[in-house]
Amino acid sequence: MALKRALREKALAEGEVKELRRLNWALSAYAKSISALIHGADAHHVMVKACEAIVSDGAYVLAAVGLAQKTQGKPVTMVAMAGPASGYFDDLRLSWSEDDPGGQGPAGIALRSGKPLVSGDIVLDPTFATWRERAAAYGIRACVMIPFSRGAEVLGILLVYAGQTKAFGSDELALFQRLGEELAFAITLERGRARLAAAETGRGVSEARFEKLVRYASSGILVADRTGALVDANPAMCRLLGYARDEMIRLKAADLVRDEDQEFIEPALAEIQSLGAHQGRWRLRHQTGAEIIADVTVTNMPDGEIVAIVRDVTAQTQAEAAQSAAEQALRETQSRLSRAGRVAALGEVVATISHEINQPLAALLANSHAAQRWMDRTPPNLEETRKSLGWISRDARRASDIIKRVRGLLAGRPPEMTSFDLNEALLEVLALSHSEQGRAGVLTRLRLAPDLPSVRADRVQIQQVALNLIINGIDAMAQVEDRQRRLTVATRVTEPGVVMASVADQGGGFGAADPDQLFDQFFTTKAEGMGVGLSVSRSIIQAHGGRIWAEPGDKVGAIFRFTLPTSQEAPGEAATPLPASKVPLHDPG
Amino acid sequence: MTQDNHRVAVIDDDPSFREALVGLIRSFGFEADGFDSPQAFLANPDAAEAQCLILDVNMPKMTGLQLQRCLTALGRHRPIIIMSARLDDRIRAEALNDGALVVLEKPCEEGALLKYLKLGLRIFD
Numbered sequence: 001m002a003l004k005r006a007l008r009e010k011a012l013a014e015g016e017v018k019e020l021r022r023l024n025w026a027l028s029a030y031a032k033s034i035s036a037l038i039h040g041a042d043a044h045h046v047m048v049k050a051c052e053a054i055v056s057d058g059a060y061v062l063a064a065v066g067l068a069q070k071t072q073g074k075p076v077t078m079v080a081m082a083g084p085a086s087g088y089f090d091d092l093r094l095s096w097s098e099d100d101p102g103g104q105g106p107a108g109i110a111l112r113s114g115k116p117l118v119s120g121d122i123v124l125d126p127t128f129a130t131w132r133e134r135a136a137a138y139g140i141r142a143c144v145m146i147p148f149s150r151g152a153e154v155l156g157i158l159l160v161y162a163g164q165t166k167a168f169g170s171d172e173l174a175l176f177q178r179l180g181e182e183l184a185f186a187i188t189l190e191r192g193r194a195r196l197a198a199a200e201t202g203r204g205v206s207e208a209r210f211e212k213l214v215r216y217a218s219s220g221i222l223v224a225d226r227t228g229a230l231v232d233a234n235p236a237m238c239r240l241l242g243y244a245r246d247e248m249i250r251l252k253a254a255d256l257v258r259d260e261d262q263e264f265i266e267p268a269l270a271e272i273q274s275l276g277a278h279q280g281r282w283r284l285r286h287q288t289g290a291e292i293i294a295d296v297t298v299t300n301m302p303d304g305e306i307v308a309i310v311r312d313v314t315a316q317t318q319a320e321a322a323q324s325a326a327e328q329a330l331r332e333t334q335s336r337l338s339r340a341g342r343v344a345a346l347g348e349v350v351a352t353i354s355h356e357i358n359q360p361l362a363a364l365l366a367n368s369h370a371a372q373r374w375m376d377r378t379p380p381n382l383e384e385t386r387k388s389l390g391w392i393s394r395d396a397r398r399a400s401d402i403i404k405r406v407r408g409l410l411a412g413r414p415p416e417m418t419s420f421d422l423n424e425a426l427l428e429v430l431a432l433s434h435s436e437q438g439r440a441g442v443l444t445r446l447r448l449a450p451d452l453p454s455v456r457a458d459r460v461q462i463q464q465v466a467l468n469l470i471i472n473g474i475d476a477m478a479q480v481e482d483r484q485r486r487l488t489v490a491t492r493v494t495e496p497g498v499v500m501a502s503v504a505d506q507g508g509g510f511g512a513a514d515p516d517q518l519f520d521q522f523f524t525t526k527a528e529g530m531g532v533g534l535s536v537s538r539s540i541i542q543a544h545g546g547r548i549w550a551e552p553g554d555k556v557g558a559i560f561r562f563t564l565p566t567s568q569e570a571p572g573e574a575a576t577p578l579p580a581s582k583v584p585l586h587d588p589g
Numbered sequence: 590m591t592q593d594n595h596r597v598a599v600i601d602d603d604p605s606f607r608e609a610l611v612g613l614i615r616s617f618g619f620e621a622d623g624f625d626s627p628q629a630f631l632a633n634p635d636a637a638e639a640q641c642l643i644l645d646v647n648m649p650k651m652t653g654l655q656l657q658r659c660l661t662a663l664g665r666h667r668p669i670i671i672m673s674a675r676l677d678d679r680i681r682a683e684a685l686n687d688g689a690l691v692v693l694e695k696p697c698e699e700g701a702l703l704k705y706l707k708l709g710l711r712i713f714d
Contacts (some may be wrong), residue, residue, distance in 0.1 A: 366699070368611070
């Protein structure tokens with residue numbers, strides 16, 4: 001009996017000792033984990049400590065912590081482990097995905113359910129079938145899976161393996177669960193720290209980046225205090241206005257503004273005060289006094305300082321101004337051209353020509369009426385009828401001649417070098433411009449040299465030049481009221497082999513203009529513009545080996561002269577007159 | 590019917606039209622004289638016999654409208670027919686304001702010309 005009791009007591013005592021030892025182990029494991037946590041160790045360190053504390057009891061051959069990843073395939077990554085059976089996890093792939101073979105074991109099931117799972121004997125546990133042999137090789141007989149989470153988020157799992165069956169009592173389970181909670185806390189804490197650190201680091205980076213931005217910004221950046229004294233300026237700002245930084249911060253904002261814009265400072269400051277910001281284009285003063293045009297954005301800071309971003313637009317503005325000037329010039333040219341175009345427009349030419357044709361047609365009609373009336377007399381007056389019919393023939397021929405001349409002028413035929421009488425050609429032109437002369441009240445005086453040697457040239461082109469000069473002369477006298485509007489057309493031989501024609505008007509002359517400039521393209525002293533015609537005229541005359549120039553008239557007006565070689569002197573082979581099509585018929589503008 | 594006592598002066602610097610018009614007026618049965626300029630007309634003592642004038646507008650030195658004013662100023666009032674190939678409202682208005690009988694465009698229909706000539710010559714039939 002005594003032995004039995006003694007044995008029972010001994011057993012009790014042994015059980016007590018065992019129990020006490022386990023309790024000590026559990027407390028010590030917990031304490032080690034908490035201590036690691038309290039001492040600010042990272043989560044990984046806490047996990048390692050926890051695993052080490054667990055396997056410090058020889059009953060447990062392996063303790064490990066796996067993190068439940070949310071990435072593709074939901075793998076469970078072992079981040080800490082301890083114990084003699086650690087090799088068990090080598091090349092072992094665990095998952096907590098329902099669809100993954102690696103997720104069909106107790107770890108996967110526990111992670112998915114979020115509840116601890118005890119496998120008292122892995123030999124009997126069908127979910128362990130896949131890893132049974134491998135586990136046996138590492139002396140594993142039982143295991144417990146403790147998932148831990150933060151709120152609804154499953155973070156990871158504590159895996160503890162034992163070498164014997166039924167190794168996990170309720171105390172052990174409770175301990176493991178508390179350890180799991182601490183691990184969850186450690187991970188959460190670390191994440192918070194990481195976020196904090198990331199934020200800290202981010203701020204450092206952004207501050208560095210900001211400084212870089214300010215330092216290397218192509219725009220000028222200025223800081224001024226509320227009195228307008230400059231506090232700081234970035235290198236671009238200093239470069240822009242030609243100051244060193246320490247020179248600049250001794251200035252006031254107003255010192256940077258040119259005199260022309262000083263008056264706008266007050267309103268701008270008022271705007272900054274009331275609206276908190278101002279944007280505008282300013283004329284700034286470079287240290288040398290030069291003008292810098294800048295787009296300035298000013299912002300009022302909460303601390304009362306003012307930050308200005310200054311963008312140099314001087315070059316851009318100059319380019320704009322240049323472009324605008326170019327556009328203006330283009331518009332003026334276009335306007336001149338269109339004036340010229342209006343005057344030389346086909347409509348104008350047609351009007352002139354139709355009037356020329358209208359005269360003989362009007363005469364023809366009148367003669368035809370008269371002829372009929374003479375015929376209708378009783379007895380018919382045949383003599384008068386014949387006279388009228390004769391006039392009709394003459395009028396018809398005259399109309400036909402005008403049309404031929406016009407066609408000759410308009411047709412784009414190649415230049416035709418012929419020998420002709422310049423006087424005759426000029427008389428034809430005068431006849432063509434007869435109505436212009438009449439309308440303008442101009443009296444034409446002829447001083448044509450008799451026996452003028454014939455010239456060799458393109459007759460039509462020379463006639464175009466003459467027409468230009470005659471129309472010019474008529475136009476030049478449009479405003480003349482105090483004297484006779486007289487146009488003098490003259491020809492003479494100036495030297496052997498050279499014939500000169502001149503057209504002199506009694507108009508206003510050139511004023512202060514250089515007569516030579518008249519022949520430059522687009523030069524004009526009149527609103528109607530004569531330059532185009534004169535420049536083309538010069539081209540034609542020069543192509544014929546002649547000269548064309550202008551000089552002031554005797555007392556008033558202007559004289560235009562051109563020379564041409566005579567047929568004998570210059571056969572004209574070298575001459576290459578302009579194609580007739582390039583030359584306007586009637587181009588007084 | 591004799592209309593020899595009816596005399597018309599045509600002042601136009603275009604010779605062919607002037608001759609044609611003189612011929613047409615003569616075919617109407619009136620006497621007609623042509624003058625190539627207002628000056629020639631004013632200088633000719635026979636011109637005073639004309640009872641009606643036909644004036645071209647565009648002539649060098651003096652236009653038809655200037656001649657019309659000149660005649661008014663001289664007190665030589667005659668019915669005046671203004672004729673031009675280039676007419677605009679300004680010329681019409683000026684001519685009519687200055688007392689022209691009518692303004693006709695060249696070329697004109699003989700019927701219209703005859704009508705106004707008769708009017709100018711005070712022929713009412």
